[in-house]
Amino acid sequence: EVQVVESGGGLVQPGGSLRLSCAASGFTFSSFWMSWVRQAPGKGLEWVANMKQDGSEKYYVDSVKGRFTISRDNAKNSLYLQMNSLRAEDTAVYYCASEMGGLRYWGQGSLVTVSS
Amino acid sequence: AIQMTQSPSSLAASVGDRVTITCRASQGIRNDVGWYQQKPGKAPKLLIYPASTLQSGVPSRFSGSGSGTDFTLTISSLQPEDSAAYYCLQDYDYPWTFGQGTKVEI
DSSP, X not given: OOEEEEEOOEEEOTTOOEEEEEEEESSOGGGSOEEEEEEOTTSOEEEEEEEOTTSSOEEEOXXXXXXXXXXXXXXXXXXXXXXXXXXXXXXXXXXXEEESSSEEEEOOOEEEEEOO | XXXXXXXXXXXXXXXXXXXXXXXEESSOOTTOEEEEEEOTTSOOEEEESSTTOBOTTSOTTEEXXXXXXXXXXXXXXXXXXXXXXXXXXXXXXXXXXXXXXXXXXX
């Protein structure tokens, strides 16, 4: 059974940092690109970043470039999102998803709230 | 960035109705589009990718069509469990972009 589980969300002050983790199982994690997608409260979906299987390629939406860093550890079947210089507009549920011809498997999401 | 203009933003329909949702890309994107269903409080679910290929386990009342700039998601006979938000996503070029979403009420 495929499982994707995000963790690490919480309340952080503006300008602060947070690291999200995504643990995957039930599929060959190291064989697939992985993405982060977020959804602000009551809003639509926004693709944030993705990473190639071996980490050699990474892409970001402009609004997070220079502040967020995506990484992965294939030995641990895990994906990460280091978020620095957080802003109120980064408040959202962050989803991790596998790319298997579309975003096939999703986690349940991790809520990040940026507020003083 | 490629813009995906999705319409309508919401609709209300009855059980058994045929429902059509469209996405228009700001430039040609071949058939590199997926359609996602999201129910309240849940993660999105992949319905169709690319453009017209139904994913395993998705009811056959869902279908997708289009290529280039214009794409359509059709629900041929709306069911109560189809009440949800629907999004298109282009993965032709970075940054990937979603449509604004369509809320379907029954």
